[in-house]
Amino acid sequence: MANSLGFQGDGGSVLSMEHVRSLTDLQDLKEAYERLCAEEKDVESELLTLLGQQTIVEKKMLALQRMGPNLQLIEGDAQQLSGMITFTCNLAENVSSKVRQLDLAKSRLYQAIQRADDILDLKFCMDGVQTAMKNEDYEQAAAHIHRYLCLDKSVIELSRQGKEGNIIEANLHHLQEAEQHLKVVVSEKFDAATKSGDLPQVERFFKIFPLLGLHEEGISKFSGYLCKQVAKKAEENLQLALGTEGGERRAALIFADTLTLLFEGIARIVETHQPILETYYGPGRLYMLIKHLQAECDRQVEKVVDKFVQHRDYHRKFQQVQSCMMRGSSTDKIEPRDLDPILSEVTLMSARTELYLRFIKRRVVSDFEVGDSMATEEVKQEHLQNLDKLIKHCLLSCSVQELIGYYITMEEFYMRESVNKAVAMDTCERGQLISSMVDDVFYIVKKCIGRALSSSSIDCLCAMINLSTTMLESDFREVLCNKLRMGFPATTFQDIQRGVTSAVNLMQSSLQQGKFDTKGIESNDEAKMSFLVSLNNVEVCSENIMTLKKNLENDCNKMFSQGLGGEQAKAKIDSCLSDMASVSNKFKDLLQEGLGELNSTAVKPQVKPWINLFLSVSHNIEEEEFNDYEANDPWVQQFIVNLEQLMAEFKAGLSSVIYENLTSLLTSLIAMELEKVVLKSTFSRLGGLQFDKELRSLIAYLTTVTTWTIRDKFARLTQMATILNLERVTEILDYWGPNSGPLTWRLTPAEVRQVLALRIDFRSEDIKRLRL
Amino acid sequence: MSMEDYDFLFKIVLIGNAGVGKTCLVRRFTQGLFPPGQGATIGVDFMIKTVEIKGEKIKLQIWDTAGQERFRSITQSYYRSANALILTYDITCEESFRCLPEWLREIEQYANSEVITVLVGNKIDLAERREVSQQRAEEFAGTQNMYYLETSAKESDNVEKLFLDLACRLISEARQNALVNNVDSSLPGEGKSITYLNCCNFN
Numbered sequence: 001m002a003n004s005l006g007f008q009g010d011g012g013s014v015l016s017m018e019h020v021r022s023l024t025d026l027q028d029l030k031e032a033y034e035r036l037c038a039e040e041k042d043v044e045s046e047l048l049t050l051l052g053q054q055t056i057v058e059k060k061m062l063a064l065q066r067m068g069p070n071l072q073l074i075e076g077d078a079q080q081l082s083g084m085i086t087f088t089c090n091l092a093e094n095v096s097s098k099v100r101q102l103d104l105a106k107s108r109l110y111q112a113i114q115r116a117d118d119i120l121d122l123k124f125c126m127d128g129v130q131t132a133m134k135n136e137d138y139e140q141a142a143a144h145i146h147r148y149l150c151l152d153k154s155v156i157e158l159s160r161q162g163k164e165g166n167i168i169e170a171n172l173h174h175l176q177e178a179e180q181h182l183k184v185v186v187s188e189k190f191d192a193a194t195k196s197g198d199l200p201q202v203e204r205f206f207k208i209f210p211l212l213g214l215h216e217e218g219i220s221k222f223s224g225y226l227c228k229q230v231a232k233k234a235e236e237n238l239q240l241a242l243g244t245e246g247g248e249r250r251a252a253l254i255f256a257d258t259l260t261l262l263f264e265g266i267a268r269i270v271e272t273h274q275p276i277l278e279t280y281y282g283p284g285r286l287y288m289l290i291k292h293l294q295a296e297c298d299r300q301v302e303k304v305v306d307k308f309v310q311h312r313d314y315h316r317k318f319q320q321v322q323s324c325m326m327r328g329s330s331t332d333k334i335e336p337r338d339l340d341p342i343l344s345e346v347t348l349m350s351a352r353t354e355l356y357l358r359f360i361k362r363r364v365v366s367d368f369e370v371g372d373s374m375a376t377e378e379v380k381q382e383h384l385q386n387l388d389k390l391i392k393h394c395l396l397s398c399s400v401q402e403l404i405g406y407y408i409t410m411e412e413f414y415m416r417e418s419v420n421k422a423v424a425m426d427t428c429e430r431g432q433l434i435s436s437m438v439d440d441v442f443y444i445v446k447k448c449i450g451r452a453l454s455s456s457s458i459d460c461l462c463a464m465i466n467l468s469t470t471m472l473e474s475d476f477r478e479v480l481c482n483k484l485r486m487g488f489p490a491t492t493f494q495d496i497q498r499g500v501t502s503a504v505n506l507m508q509s510s511l512q513q514g515k516f517d518t519k520g521i522e523s524n525d526e527a528k529m530s531f532l533v534s535l536n537n538v539e540v541c542s543e544n545i546m547t548l549k550k551n552l553e554n555d556c557n558k559m560f561s562q563g564l565g566g567e568q569a570k571a572k573i574d575s576c577l578s579d580m581a582s583v584s585n586k587f588k589d590l591l592q593e594g595l596g597e598l599n600s601t602a603v604k605p606q607v608k609p610w611i612n613l614f615l616s617v618s619h620n621i622e623e624e625e626f627n628d629y630e631a632n633d634p635w636v637q638q639f640i641v642n643l644e645q646l647m648a649e650f651k652a653g654l655s656s657v658i659y660e661n662l663t664s665l666l667t668s669l670i671a672m673e674l675e676k677v678v679l680k681s682t683f684s685r686l687g688g689l690q691f692d693k694e695l696r697s698l699i700a701y702l703t704t705v706t707t708w709t710i711r712d713k714f715a716r717l718t719q720m721a722t723i724l725n726l727e728r729v730t731e732i733l734d735y736w737g738p739n740s741g742p743l744t745w746r747l748t749p750a751e752v753r754q755v756l757a758l759r760i761d762f763r764s765e766d767i768k769r770l771r772l
Numbered sequence: 773m774s775m776e777d778y779d780f781l782f783k784i785v786l787i788g789n790a791g792v793g794k795t796c797l798v799r800r801f802t803q804g805l806f807p808p809g810q811g812a813t814i815g816v817d818f819m820i821k822t823v824e825i826k827g828e829k830i831k832l833q834i835w836d837t838a839g840q841e842r843f844r845s846i847t848q849s850y851y852r853s854a855n856a857l858i859l860t861y862d863i864t865c866e867e868s869f870r871c872l873p874e875w876l877r878e879i880e881q882y883a884n885s886e887v888i889t890v891l892v893g894n895k896i897d898l899a900e901r902r903e904v905s906q907q908r909a910e911e912f913a914g915t916q917n918m919y920y921l922e923t924s925a926k927e928s929d930n931v932e933k934l935f936l937d938l939a940c941r942l943i944s945e946a947r948q949n950a951l952v953n954n955v956d957s958s959l960p961g962e963g964k965s966i967t968y969l970n971c972c973n974f975n
Binding site (some may be wrong): 393408457459462463467469575579 | 811812814817818820833841842843844845846849852853
């Protein structure tokens with residue numbers, strides 16, 4: 001309000017003087033005047049209200065003046081309060097610092113008490129040790145020493161500086177002496193107990209070592225004791241083994257058994273003493289014990305293996321085998337069967353070793369797992385690597401690896417020689433589809449790989465799989481290949497058909513063969529059978545290889561499920577087995593080659609002339625001849641009879657799978673050859689009908705002898721028969737192009753014309769005019 | 773298993789004296805590692821690496837064999853199925869070079885005749901201790917018709933090259949064989965009867 005007043009007062013009014021002065025119009029002046037009057041009235045009323053408020057303001061001023069002294073009082077009070085607060089604060093700080101000091105004092109007091117306790121303990125230990133030693137209570141003494149060793153070294157240092165420093169110094173000296181003395185005594189007692197073979201005493205002192213902080217020494221001393229036991233037992237066992245009579249039940253496996261006893265002994269030791277070790281030495285220390293035991297194990301294994309090599313003449317046998325394999329010399333020939341026992345024994349030794357090492361590994365790894373649960377990854381890795389190295393490179397592993405190395409060569413020799421024998425003694429009973437060698441060879445291979453598998457050594461198994469694959473793929477396949485290469489001799493049946501001259505030849509040749517027979521050359525029949533048997537052999541081989549592979553896979557899975565080998569081993573075996581499977585395919589290829597050979601040498605030369613006879617039967621015939629043909633079939637029935645005779649021999653001599661294959665080849669051959677002769681013939685309307693009948697009979701017959709569908713192979717011929725059966729040339733259009741319906745033409749337009757032209761009653765102009 | 777995703781599969785077997793660095797070469801190539809203080813290999817180890825060359829996936833099956841004598845009968849059994857052999861020696865070890873003829877005799881005896889053999893002189897990072905000069909090794913490799921390469925598994929020198937070059941040669945060899953096979957072996961059985969038919973038509 002003051003503002004608006006001020007504003008108005010400042011300018012006097014809303015209307016400035018200049019504005020008023022500049023007014024010239026009366027009307028305007030009047031307006032201005034009225035506005036000014038109204039303004040004056042407003043101002044007057046405002047002034048009146050302001051004057052009316054004067055008394056209230058004065059009253060308020062009075063009240064304010066009365067409050068003045070009160071305010072001074074309040075200020076004084078406030079100052080007093082502030083002073084008090086500052087004082088209190090200082091006081092509080094004082095108190096708290098005192099509390100802090102008290103606290104410190106208290107904790108120092110506790111420390112002092114602790115130290116006093118420690119010193120008392122120390123004293124107690126000193127006294128205790130001495131009395132315990134006097135009483136030969138070594139456990140108690142060791143417990144005191146252990147207590148002393150657990151004490152804070154600074155406490156001991158401090159207590160020396162105390163008032164009674166000298167006494168304590170002397171006592172400490174005693175204590176240290178006692179400690180040294182105890183160590184010596186325990187060692188001596190332990191050694192004495194060891195010497196007398198007093199197991200409870202040995203174990204008693206074994207438990208004391210860790211109390212004296214002598215973990216390693218304890219374990220090494222204890223291991224020494226255990227090793228001596230192992231050695232003693234092993235020595236006895238070896239002597240027993242060497243004294244074994246040849247006739248005893250397990251005489252042939254006596255060294256493997258001796259090795260087994262050694263391993264079992266060590267395993268038993270681990271079983272028995274691991275709990276004590278774990279209780280008194282803590283987890284993670286088994287490795288140390290095993291390391292000592294393994295050294296003794298290695299020493300004993302060396303002796304056993306040495307004796308084995310010596311008594312079984314292992315190296316000489318190996319060298320003999322090697323020279324046999326290198327030169328194939330027969331001067332110093334080894335009978336493979338004679339190797340059987342030694343091969344079995346070596347694989348058993350290897351298997352026992354693998355089992356033992358797996359046991360050791362499992363035990364130590366689980367012990368490390370507990371002991372290293374707080375350790376860093378690096379420490380864990382290092383521990384496991386150490387274990388791995390110990391197991392992989394210990395003398396035991398090396399010795400067995402060496403034995404297995406020789407074994408593989410000898411097993412290979414065994415396999416090759418046995419297979420050679422099986423091949424040499426190969427016979428085939430009449431009525432048997434395959435000859436004896438196939439079963440024999442696979443029996444041998446299975447036996448050899450099985451023996452390698454029983455060694456539990458993955459590398460050994462893989463090597464034998466590889467060597468078997470090689471033997472089957474090159475050597476044995478070569479044997480079968482050579483038999484097939486001798487070929488299938490042409491049949492005598494064929495010769496008879498060729499007439500009397502050949503019959504004479506036949507007589508002569510059989511006479512000659514009679515002569516040759518005495519010289520050991522197979523007769524025709526035998527040669528034929530031999531060829532068919534070889535074909536069957538090849539097929540069975542390819543099947544047997546797959547069976548062998550499958551069985552080996554199962555065996556290996558069993559082995560893996562028992563925890564032998566890892567991913568790596570699995571991959572290795574898989575790879576070796578897949579190589580074996582590919583050999584199966586090579587036998588399949590060989591089978592196809594043999595079949596092709598059979599088809600081209602035995603089937604085709606016979607079947608072709610029979611089909612060519614079609615040409616000598618006129619198909620340019622009239623009603624009368626057609627009826628005559630009906631009564632006396634001119635060609636197809638005889639052809640079918642011939643085919644039946646030809647295939648009977650193969651049906652009897654070949655496995656059903658191969659026979660199927662052969663009939664398939666036969667039907668293809670017939671279809672192709674028949675097509676050729678048809679295209680060389682001429683036909684009348686009835687001749688076409690005759691051909692259609694003939695073709696139907698033939699297809700009907702062939703359908704009965706094969707399980708494959710043969711309609712497809714005869715599709716072209718069937719279509720040719722259809723064409724040859726037409727009434728008129730243009731009738732073809734009912735079957736051609738858009739009218740062909742479900743029929744797919746296998747003949748080209750040119751061929752259709754060619755076939756149409758075979759009908760003598762069709763005019764060539766009509767055929768030319770056809771739009772196909 | 774045979775339906776895996778690769779165009780070629782080759783088996784490569786590393787052979788040579790103990791301690792010449794076969795395992796390190798394989799580890800370097802397959803895992804990019806050089807593990808120092810490697811213990812001697814036991815028997816054979818088996819690694820797989822698939823590489824791509826000119827858009828084709830090549831699966832390399834690498835067999836790392838133990839050099840020690842007692843594993844010889846195991847390692848020999850792998851020679852025959854090998855497509856390539858990497859005969860390795862240590863350039864700082866005259867002895868390992870002098871044994872090469874013996875290794876070649878083994879290859880002659882056990883490997884298949886089409887095998888490709890590469891001679892590798894390893895450990896060229898230790899050049900100051902070299903005992904076998906490059907020229908001498910090259911001459912030797914030349915007389916035996918072998919490809920020669922010097923490598924360092926430690927420094928990763930030529931390791932990649934060794935295996936990739938080998939893979940390339942194996943591919944071209946495989947292609948050539950496929951070609952030869954297609955020419956001389958007509959499909960057995962039916963194939964032969966077709967040729968027969970052709971000569972008949974001729975008559």
